[in-house]
Amino acid sequence: MGDDVFCVLCGTEHSKLETVEHLFRDCEVSARIWAGSVLSIRVEGAKHLTMTDWIIDWVQYLGRQEEGRRRVILFIAIIWGLWTIRNKIKFEDLAINPQLLIGILFDSIKERAHLLRNQVDNKGSLKEPRGSVGDQVDQQKTDLRNGIPFHMIGQPGLCSPLRVKVDASWDRSFKAAFGWVAYDEMGRERLRRQVSTRAESALQAEALGVRDVVSWARSGGVLHLDISSDCLHLVNVIADLTKTDHLIKDLLEEIRSSARFFHCLSFCFIPRYLNSVAHGLARQAIRL
Structure with a gap:
């Protein structure tokens, strides 16, 4: 992402520069997705944080909650889902249709969450696949x-x-x-x-x-x-x-x-x- 790259989620008329903070958190579309998820994350007061600090804070906070591991997996899966729909719009000429995007987003989140859950061992650590x-x-x-x-x-x-x-x-x-x-x-x-x-x-x-x-x-x-x-x-x-x-x-x-x-x-x-x-x-x- 560079200074000449604009966020495709915002729409052509109101597009802003695409940074990791904007794409995954501060964009209006991303903010609505976070707020509407079962995690109910509000992003309005986080613009002073880097994306790294914001992720670390939320992972630590969610990890301390009941079913913390499951909630952390969902958090990571939502980030993956946002990246998926961004690439489909940018590289596959996918129309910015809210209903279609939500469907793709949830399919991507479910797929990624399922894969992550399969790679979490009994101690809660993520495992890479073994062998070929x-x-x-x-x-x-x-x-x-x-x-x-x-x-x-x-x-x-x-x-x-x-x-x-x-x-x-x-x-x-x-x-x-x-x-x-x-x-x-x-x-x-x-x-x-x-x-x-x-x-x-x-x-x-x-x-x-x-x-x-x-x-x-x-x-x-x-x-x-x-x-x-x-x-x-x-x-x-x-x-x-x-x-x-x-x-x-x-x-x-x-x-x-x-x-x-x-x-x-x-x-x-x-x-x-x-x-x-x-x-x-x-x-x-x-x-x-």
Whole structure:
């Protein structure tokens, strides 16, 4: 966040400079969320505090209350939820619709609170996941995330995953291409890539793109990877180990075998309109 970055939660007409204090606490939207939560936190008198001091004060105060650990987890989850909706507005062109934002916020809070509770041991300390995905083959999960098909292998940690959006293009002359864009935990673009290739089907082209992302992340030492694709068929095939298209059987085996090098590897379907950059890269590459 810099001096030239404005808060997207405020709205375009009244937007203020985005600082951590403003985004997570002082913004009118954030303040309403804190006040409306079960924690009933009022932020009006805290503007003289840095975000670090404010968080420490509240964590210590909540921790001393009945069910303190649970309330601290909720406090952290709300911060995570605010960051989630900020990134969806800024990087996924999500409309600032209060009802939609509240729905996404609560889904994010529930998801993050559930993960944090699973990582708290009997003494109340937070634990990082042990071992790699290869040691956690029983922790495969196929579910819905915000109503969207989602498949996860492994156990997510406290750090945010590297997020990559991928898409492919194909024609009946077997010419194909794929493109992808990687974003860091701040939602900033880290790398984009486009490759022209050959494929026997559109699904095979999509799988080639996913394999390329996994190979790149593995070689770069990435431990938490979240891959989004607008090919619902591919996400479903990756999730269902009993069904494999013969044209992508070898590719799927490579993708699945690479999972052991990650602590958490997830695949999520996204609509085409949220994947415009990767789609444009693939369309551009197929014309080369």
